[in-house]
Amino acid sequence: MENLSKKVMSGGEAIVQSLLNNKVDTVFGIPGAQTYPIFDALSRMRSRIRTVGARHEQAAAYMAFGYAKSTGKVGVYSVVPGPGVLNTMAALCTAWGANVPILCLTGQIPREAIGKFRGHLHELPDQIATLETLTKWSVRIDRASDAPEIINEAFKVMMSGRPGPVSVEMCWDDMAQNEMVGLLPAVEIEKNLEINKNEIEQAAKIIQKSKSPIILVGSGAQEASKEVLELAETLQAPVGAFRGGRGVVSEDHYLGVSSVAAHDLWRDSDVLIGIGTRLEMPYMRWSNPLGAVTNPLAPPHLIRIDIDPIEMDRLVPHAGIVGDAAVAAKALNSLLKSVYNPKPERQLEIAKANDWANEKVKEVKPHAEYLSVIREVLPRDGFFVEEITQIGFTSQFAFPVYEPRTYVTCGFQGNLGFGFQAALGVKVANPDKVVISVTGDGGFMFGVQELATAAQEGIGLITIVMNNSAFGNVRRDMRRIYKGKPLGSELLNPDFKKLAEAFNIKGYCVKNSLDLKTALTSAISDGGPALIEVKVDKNLEKSPWKYILMNY
Numbered sequence: 001m002e003n004l005s006k007k008v009m010s011g012g013e014a015i016v017q018s019l020l021n022n023k024v025d026t027v028f029g030i031p032g033a034q035t036y037p038i039f040d041a042l043s044r045m046r047s048r049i050r051t052v053g054a055r056h057e058q059a060a061a062y063m064a065f066g067y068a069k070s071t072g073k074v075g076v077y078s079v080v081p082g083p084g085v086l087n088t089m090a091a092l093c094t095a096w097g098a099n100v101p102i103l104c105l106t107g108q109i110p111r112e113a114i115g116k117f118r119g120h121l122h123e124l125p126d127q128i129a130t131l132e133t134l135t136k137w138s139v140r141i142d143r144a145s146d147a148p149e150i151i152n153e154a155f156k157v158m159m160s161g162r163p164g165p166v167s168v169e170m171c172w173d174d175m176a177q178n179e180m181v182g183l184l185p186a187v188e189i190e191k192n193l194e195i196n197k198n199e200i201e202q203a204a205k206i207i208q209k210s211k212s213p214i215i216l217v218g219s220g221a222q223e224a225s226k227e228v229l230e231l232a233e234t235l236q237a238p239v240g241a242f243r244g245g246r247g248v249v250s251e252d253h254y255l256g257v258s259s260v261a262a263h264d265l266w267r268d269s270d271v272l273i274g275i276g277t278r279l280e281m282p283y284m285r286w287s288n289p290l291g292a293v294t295n296p297l298a299p300p301h302l303i304r305i306d307i308d309p310i311e312m313d314r315l316v317p318h319a320g321i322v323g324d325a326a327v328a329a330k331a332l333n334s335l336l337k338s339v340y341n342p343k344p345e346r347q348l349e350i351a352k353a354n355d356w357a358n359e360k361v362k363e364v365k366p367h368a369e370y371l372s373v374i375r376e377v378l379p380r381d382g383f384f385v386e387e388i389t390q391i392g393f394t395s396q397f398a399f400p401v402y403e404p405r406t407y408v409t410c411g412f413q414g415n416l417g418f419g420f421q422a423a424l425g426v427k428v429a430n431p432d433k434v435v436i437s438v439t440g441d442g443g444f445m446f447g448v449q450e451l452a453t454a455a456q457e458g459i460g461l462i463t464i465v466m467n468n469s470a471f472g473n474v475r476r477d478m479r480r481i482y483k484g485k486p487l488g489s490e491l492l493n494p495d496f497k498k499l500a501e502a503f504n505i506k507g508y509c510v511k512n513s514l515d516l517k518t519a520l521t522s523a524i525s526d527g528g529p530a531l532i533e534v535k536v537d538k539n540l541e542k543s544p545w546k547y548i549l550m551n552y
Helices: 012-023 033-044 057-071 087-096 129-132 144-159 173-176 197-208 225-233 257-264 281-285 326-334 346-363 365-375 390-398 418-429 448-456 474-482 497-503 515-528
Strands: 006-010 026-029 050-053 075-080 102-108 137-141 164-171 178-182 213-217 240-241 273-276 301-306 317-323 383-385 435-440 462-467 506-510 530-535
Touching: 006 012, 006 033, 012 026, 012 033, 012 144, 012 173, 012 178, 026 033, 026 057, 026 418, 026 448, 033 050, 033 102, 033 173, 050 418, 057 075, 057 087, 057 390, 075 448, 087 102, 087 418, 102 129, 102 144, 102 173, 129 164, 137 144, 144 164, 144 178, 164 173, 164 326, 173 225, 197 273, 197 301, 197 317, 197 326, 225 240, 225 257, 225 317, 225 326, 225 383, 225 418, 240 530, 257 281, 257 346, 273 326, 273 383, 301 326, 346 365, 346 390, 365 390, 365 515, 383 418, 390 435, 390 462, 418 435, 418 448, 418 462, 448 497, 462 515, 497 506, 497 530, 506 515, 515 530
Parallel strands: 026 050, 026 075, 075 102, 102 164, 137 164, 213 240, 213 273, 273 301, 301 317, 383 435, 435 462, 462 530, 506 530
Antiparallel strands: 006 178
16 A cells, blocks of 8 residues: 655544544544543544544544444544543443444543553553453554554444444554554555355245245345345335334335334244344344244244344354345345245234334324334434434334435443433434434433533534333333332423523423424524423333334
């Protein structure tokens, strides 16, 4: 790889120049002593790269997560080492679990002090070892001249195979040191587009004999919408998703189904095709927690398409295809298109399941009604960011999603409080799209200080806070399981409307779905950051869980 140019620069400047060469346009973060050279370089290059300052390190990392999750590009954040990095571990954990490429840029104590445990500012016993548990790669840059190669390698690791987070650190003194640096062009991410012909043929043979196949997709299929839909149309197979795969096939397409409708169809299916998904929904929620493929309720044949070969050992299929979701789905469709004959009544079966499911989930009050209003007002290409709250859980099955990446989720980690903070990053990445964050009063308070970031940075996020004065799930579970008064789940909250206004953000307070529609329409029209508090009676909330665990 040839150098673009050579010039004298600091380690911080070499890092930022390498980000620019890899087409990074935004960095989230909080400057501190060990990262001053990075932020000095960002300041001098502000015409080419935006720096969004957060009020807490956790928020900076979650914003990078939201940026990456909604775009498929790398999200970048920078914080000080030690406690600063540790404050971002929840977001790194979420990125690891949800396969999201985020880059953590941090500092380190002076080189000569490493391993001596003298008590330097922000010292950790072994920061790289700590970060290695949650990243695909954690590395230290020793010299400014090494930065271009290491940053390029970081991008390659993050975006190759199963995406995921990477951390890069540099010692305080090394980052400030100037030396001759040869910059490099953007790294080329080479995708392995080869598919094993025998694997395709084995899967095709099983599918060809089926009469009622079903397709379930995950976040690994987000770049394969066209190919998945073409395969589904050939097979007349319904396509469902739990969280990460929402929008791969639009849920207003006749083959796009909610998770509730998917469960209804799954029970009578003879082949399940999982594309880019761990298949948590059917084998950890719909059947038994051991994930046995032989469960009597499950389809007799499982076919998996996944970029990560390890997945074929984690949940063993009857036919496994290792490779890119789009390439594999296209190859499979090519073999089946001229030979597969779907049963004539299949389309009617799918329509009946969808109609039944759509009617059934209306009983999850009041949240299904609120979600209906949000879907009506939110543009088709607008973003919906869920949260670990009653309306967030309900959205998994009662909020139709129409386009890839527009349903932003934390996946299986279930990080309470991630939503509002991540949604700020979604809006920064998609300034011309409407972005709505739905959160509960408990989760919102995890990152409430970022209202200041929204106001200062002009981030036009619309946040809906469902205020039931409780950690609703905890309260319900403690009462149901232990029959006693819940401890630590009843919440005393501020006046959220006044709180928003204190940050110079437009605030609303509503008590019903009609008023929510009015407030939401107004907030979208205004375009600026807004907070809508929805008063909810916790004693009247219906649990969404029977439609997630499917024990209705």
